[in-house]
Amino acid sequence: MTAPFPPHAHASARTARSDSAWLRRWSGGASPRFTLICLPHAGGSAGFYRPWAALLPPEVELLAVQYPGREDRFEDPEALDMAELAGEVADAVAPLLDRPYALFGHSMGSAVAWELAHELRRRELPLPRRLFASGRAAPGTAVTGRLHQQSDDVLSAELVRLGGTSQDVLDDPGLRSLVLTAVRHDYRIIETYRPPDRPPLSCPLHVLTGDTDPELGEERIHERAGGWADLTTARTEVRVFPGDHFYLAPKRREVVTAVLRRLDPSLTTGGPHTWPSTP
Structure with a gap:
């Protein structure tokens, strides 16, 4: 569920249109047609999505959410729970x-x-054209524990199990402390999260996972798409990639291509843009 956030990844990010501390703008031409809003994993940062910028055409503006308690937001107050987190993000993207x-x-x-989409609907704001859910079973069905209450050693072992966190980071006392602080906070939010009963969304859901992901591998993905199929009245699509929980790092190009094709096929099939199609 976690990976270290790249040091100083925020330094050269262009300011998001809202000038919000919650958002980083990594790409987008002068007149983009679409916006892709990306939300990091537990312990992650907006910089996790920065490499996507080189793979996106100018028609797509990439906005990545920066949770508090890390990088340039290290001293910002952390959200108390999932509802507060989704509400703060909704304020930023509205x-x-x-x-x-x-x-x-x-x-x-x-x-x-998923919570953000519900909050935007509650505010009667435009709903997403599509929602891409990666590497986790649906809210209400995902298995949770009490890792946020465990020792640093236990939490570090969990990061090693999931992959995506460099052993060099965990061996450095200073970096380890920074990473585990953000991880523990985010684990508390997700492990105490209990989604309320609400009507399903109406946008298509696309579920992505790695075939050896210990959180949502091939075995679980076939159970109603990891439970996601029950959360929308629209179509639910599943895409399984080779890899573990952080399959989307080595398979970055393929993941971005899949997202673009679902957002608008012309983005990868020689539409009006000059960006070369991703193979």
Whole structure:
């Protein structure tokens, strides 16, 4: 569920249109047609999605959410629970929904994306064209524990189990402390999260996972798409990639291509843009 956030990844990010501390704008031309809002995993940061910028055409503006308690937001107050987190993110993105948009969340971020969509609907704001849920079973069905209450050694072992966290980071006392502080906070949010009963969403859901992901591998993904199929009245699609919980790092190009094709096929099939199609 976690990976270290890249040091100083925020330094050269262009300011999001809202000038919000919650958002980083990594790409987008002068007149983009779509917005892709990405939500990180537990312990992750907006910088996790920065490499996607090189794979996106100018028609797509990439906005990545920066949770408090890490990088340049290390001293910002942390959200008390999932409802507060989703509400704060909704405040940040609400002024930016002036064009079709999609939500992409990985691991904990998929639950945040789902809660965000519900919060935007509650506010009678435009709903996402599509929601991409990666690396986690659906809210209400995902298995949770009490890792946020465990020792640093136990929490570190969990990061090793899931992959995506460099052993060098865990061996460095300073970096380890920074990473585990953010991880523990995010684990508390996701492990105490109990989604309320609400009507399903109406946007298509796309579930992505690695075939050896210990959180949502091939075995679980076939159970009503990990439970996600019950959370929308629209179509639910499943895509399984080779890899573990952080399959989307080595398979970045394939994941971005899949997202673009679902957002608008012209983005990868020689539409009006000049960006070369991703193979």
